[in-house]
Amino acid sequence: MKKMKNWLLTGLFFMIVSTVFSQGKVTGKITDGTGGLPGANVVIKGSTTGTSTDFDGKFTLTTPSNTGEIVISFLGYDNQTVKFTVSNAGTTDLGTITLVASNSNELSEVVVTSSIIDVAKDRKTPVAVSTIKAAEIQAKLGSQEFPEILKSTPSVYASKAGGGYGDSRIAIRGFDQKNIAVMINGVPINDMENSSVYWSNWAGISDVTSAMQVQRGLGASKLAISSVGGTINIVTKTSDMKEGGSVSSSFGNNNYLKTQASYNTGVMKNGLSASVLFSRTAGDGYVNATEFEGYNYFIALGYKASDKHNFQFTFTGAPQWHDQRSQSPLLSDFLKYGSNGTDPNIKYNADWGMRNGEQYNLKTNYYHKPVMSLNWDYDINSTTKLSTVGYASWGRGGGTNTNGGIRGNNAYSTNNSLRTADGLVNFDLIQNWNSGQPTTLGTRVPVNGRYENSADTGRSSTGVINNTAGISQIASVNSHNWYGAVINLDKKFSENFTFDFGVEGRMYQGIHFQNLIDLLGADVYKNTADVNNNPGYFSTTYAPRPNGNPFVSTDYQDRINYWNDSKVNYYGAFTQLEYTTGNFTAFLQGAISQQAYQRIDHFKYTYDSPLAKTGFKTITGGDIKAGANYNINEHHNVFVNGGIYSKQPFFNAVYPNNASIVNPNLTNEKIKAVEVGYGFRSGIFNANLNAYYTTWDDRFTTATDQAPTNPSGYYTFQGVNEIHKGLELDVTAKPIDKLKLNGMISIGDWKYSGNATSSRFDVANNPISGDQPLYLDGVKVGNNAQTTMAIGAAYEILNGLNVDANLNYSEKLFGNIDVSKFSAANNKGAMELPGFATTDAGVSYKWNISPKIGALNFRLNVNNVFDKIFINESFTNIFTSDYKTAPTTANPAGVTYAQAGEVYNGVATANRVYFGYGRTWNFSLRYDF
Template sequence: MKTLFTIQGYKATRSSAFLSLFVIFLGFFSYAQETPIDSLKIHELKEVTVSAIRAKDKNPITFTNVTKEEIAPRNLGQDITVLLSYAPSVVTTTDAGNGVGYTYMRVRGSDGSRINVTLNGIPFNDSESQGTFFVNLPDFASSLESVQLQRGVGASTNGAGAFGASLNMQTKSYQEKSFAEVSNSFGSFNTRKHTLSFGTGLHNNFEINGRVSNIASDGYIDRASTDMFGYFFNANYVRETTLIKAIAFGGKEKTYQAWNGLEDPYKLKNDRTFNSAGMYTDELGNIQFYSNENDNYSQNHFQLHWSENWSENWVSNIALHYTMGKGYFEQYKEDQKFSSYNLPSFEGNAKTDLVRKRWLDNDFFGTTFSLNYKTQATSVLFGGAVNRYLGKHYGEVVWTQYYVPNPNRYYDNYGNKDDMNAYIKLSQNLTSKLNLYVDLQYRMTFYKATSVKFADVNDTFKFFNPKVGLNYQLDDQNSLYGYAGIANKEPRRDDYESEANKPERLYDYELGWKYNGEKAKISANMFYMNYEDQLVLTGALNDVGSQIFTNSGKSYRLGLEVESVIAITDKIILSPNVTLSENKNQDFYFEIDGVLRDLGNTDIAFSPSIILGNRLTFLPIENFEFSILSKYVGEQFMGNIDAKSSKLDDYFVNDLNISYDWKINKGIKSIVFSGLVNNVCDLEYESNGFFYTYDDDSSGNIITYGGTGYYPQAGINFLLGVTLKF
């Protein structure tokens, strides 16, 4: 078995690692003494696991909070990124076209590998790709307490640097009263979700709650089916000054590949659901589709949190975590060379059709910690993390058209990464109205990797990430803030393959106004994000459907964001947001007809200049809610050379959401009926795509036009759900 870490000479294997955490967990329990519970202090402790990296109202940081109550009416099977799609500056897309399976989010034009995601303060981004894959955590939204989306550099956090946003997620804590819930939803494309949740309630300082879920869908795109199982279990010990949580969650998914998109213009117009994944020609010349062109992956997370309120001024939190993931995707490949897979030829045939599996087997473990001293005027917080990632990448051929080979690995590589950071944050009231915020972080990463596509890597990166800001309270309702921050980010594994492996730097400036009135809440901010060696999306994809990046030299994002909640009447609530921005590469160089040319300032790929969102909610009677959700995304280029052929059209999508909570309180507390009609206007649109240039066959030179592909999204579709609460 693989050794994960050593504690005082004891070697921990994958099977024993969680046992070690459990033993420590029991040790904490034996230490804690029975004392009366102060509900106010415990409520504060509930927030400690994420408070170190979350922004507070008086901090000069641009952020949006989303509660579980806001998510619940639409939580009928779609992924968490889709449920957040109406937040400011957010653009989402899905491979299958209906929000189930592989989904992606961009914030201010920055893709998921540049959005720092933490779960209870624990990093979630994959250490090598730096991407986030919520398909591995099915129905995770059902276990969330709250979400905070920070835009820009934001506050110091754990994990990969935030170059567009930070997404901080807090899972549900203990529940004082026992409960049980059974949720079922069904909808278009044979989509269904089944969830069972329970909680024992708090008894003798102990509480256990949990959830198991199954989500499946055929998908809008042909064969883009998904079958996912997810779980979440949480054991809590609570006393007046102590909260200890042992959490286990994860999931397993099997998803038919749909990452190829659609390149054929005729099919885009007449056969929008066509999927080329798994396509091959049989011996009779007939087009066939391989039935097992699937992605299979399981991921399990274990977290142990200890929050302690030592006095009125001192609060601490320490967490241990371990994540293990393993899986593969399977592909049918035509006319492959035997020699490319370390296989012997067959009776003079140098090529063959074959089926291959490409594996990822990884472990991620470490600790996060924070210590907070606070008075009425001062808050000083020291925190950090030490984490290790061990990744194995290998491929196997499991079938050829001539013979079935013995299990063989045609490549076997690794990627190991150590990541550590320490930060100190000061929030100081300089006067009764003026608050100073200072945030200093030092981060180090050590990355070693091998690959068949790039030379061995042994890189060390050291980053200093300072932030400073002021918040001025004009009166009880109005405040102004200013912020400046620097972030640095290391390259991803794939960046070494494309030789775009320079570290990046971002200077972020934010200037904002917040209004908190009785009938309305409004926040507006201007941002200027100035990059050095930003890794921008080229628009092209690699051989496994992942996006390719390039260093753009100098670039910037300049924009205005406005977000509001307005109570028009007691029964009508309007929640619009708008983002207007300019996103430019400066003096962008590109090779045209064999000559490297300066194209001047070009638009950054996948960065629309206008994004609008709105939620119009009607509350006609008690416990009944009806919402119209709208999203407009302006046109955007899928490459960085402003080629007309790379333009992705704008789109305006509207959804309807209905929820009614029928109170019974006779055995069954209530029955919640929910309905969601997506894309109610049945718009044909594409939310994502790709663009690549290629060598001209006659001249051998790179030319300015190339291939384009799109990811069509579903027309009108629906989901209906019923939840029984006991």
């Protein structure tokens, strides 16, 4: 037995020695042709053995085999495979390996370890897709809003809306962002009540984005999500980035200033890794009185327990406040407060004024929405992988506005006695009135020796109210608690078949109420909306600023005017089967979900009322999608996809009119889509051509009933259907090494299909009139440009010095329509706004000081270089041929806006619009180490 043990130990010793001496090393340097590429991934093909290049682009990789291939990847460059041969315990130097910049939409260079993240792959996934990579976001975004980086993408329309920090919006294929799924690392972030995305809550996401992919149409996501128009997939940085960091600063027009610092430890020997980032952004805003301040923090912790287990914990948030322009001014007011009555003041903001000699805004948005997630990726074996993510979000904040009034006028009214000669809110007059001081409107009457504000407008059917009528600044608070998880099992049955199955769950509670921000000189606020405490009197005010504590409760705040909670629970299951063989790929995907809605009202109903807390209303939805891609050869590929989606309604469709009574006409929205595409790839030219056809039926739309006899009633509109169809072409080219070209054109035809009906209800959801026809058939869908074009170029002048420019053109942009205005068969349809073109340009320079010291990066961006003035949104639909003065007996012909000369660039000046920004600029300096 002892002799056998000796033989075993000797054999084991020789095995270890043999293994050690059979290992060799492969070295080399990765460049882009001008300098080393730090952080490039180098992996032995067919294994998990890999490393990253150092700051100078150099790498050393230990290999257990004498021959093989390494695969080199770096974001923004085509992957490259290099063969190697190494002797036992020897070292092979592969020399300098130059990567070629990628012209494709492929996102394969981004390391995605989780099967929850549905990334479309070029010439494989059969969807229309565009990819924006980290380098482009970092260079070109500058001081723009995050969605604006996509404006050169086919069928995308990005608008700054009112122009406040984070108030921008985006549409894809004519569908607004409520019908666009936004995913961060595979987790949906659309609001669970109305599917909105508020970009101010994600203002810092660009700082931590590795890449962003836009999948137009129903997309490649396995989840049953709101991807009617498309899916925006955002892949953020992780903790296992290569060791290093950066410090940067950027400044621009209107006192814009952003500072940022970040550091990554890289994966340490014990498997732990960490990444942190912090930034601050502030400025005065381009639009008058839109000051802002925002912060962004990102913490990522990783642990690679073994080759099978990888954990990633992230915690990120962006507390911010910003003054807004939330009410679109009349086009006539832009002209009135501009130059000579013909040059509009595009920065005009009707929501602010001076108070005691200082700037004061009616509208301030403040919010803090931290998100925490824990990802666990488990490689069970070579064919099976389990990916799990659990996440939570605690949103805290709201937006200010005013209520009440003075002798029938509110603070938002234009051309009234509460405004100064330059069109601003006369806060000094409001304060004097509220506090009982003599004003040009008279003197207020106190109640029991104090001045009470309330929701009274100052005028009723019996006359003027002077005692409880004043103007207060209040906040509409919309906080939430949100918890969710996604689990996906990825199983490869064979070389051809891959099967995914997963489950998803989300629990959401929205907390909605109003509180006092400023009494504007009054003593107390009288609240009569709470039937359980009527009247209630309040004088405590709250600053409209985000709380730095992400877990702070809102229970300490007083409530006025309304207080209700919304609960939405979502449970779903999904599956996907993918078949791949040679040049052919196909998939079949299906998902089913149940969404349950509950409404709790603390004000409108007495505590013992059954309507104070409803039961859950459960609605089932789901989708089925299929597609196939065929690579004809190395240059050509074609694809087709289609799907049907039964989409559950939003919360306000289940409980309309802010009441606890279920909508009697409740139905799911139905989306059907089909798409075909063609792709061409070559060494110098790439192109994608797509055609799509989407129908969207049974949209739910409401409008408040303004009739004096039914002020709490509402209208619903049934049978509101739309058809969206179009063509998209995008191209990239690299005719010479230093020149890159890009272009795109998208032509859409988005319109309403068929006529709809209108129904009128009282506050108890009882019908009070029969169905009325609405003549919508053929009316164009408004508020998004149906034709967009872009052309751009980037050129390397010298080593490290680059210039680029991009021209964007938009037309077939129609005014937003109110469907209730289409009761006549001979309506004029939707008003078309004039088309416009803008040019953006930039210059960048990278100075590699030395491998030990680091590199400096300089970037200058100029947006709308030629200071083009253009209207990018209209919230009304008034034609120049509409009557300004209706026909009368004295003047049977009437007077149109065109006849009255009240027209600007072909648009009637009675419309409420937003102008886009004029010329803006920013300069940034970043130090990488």
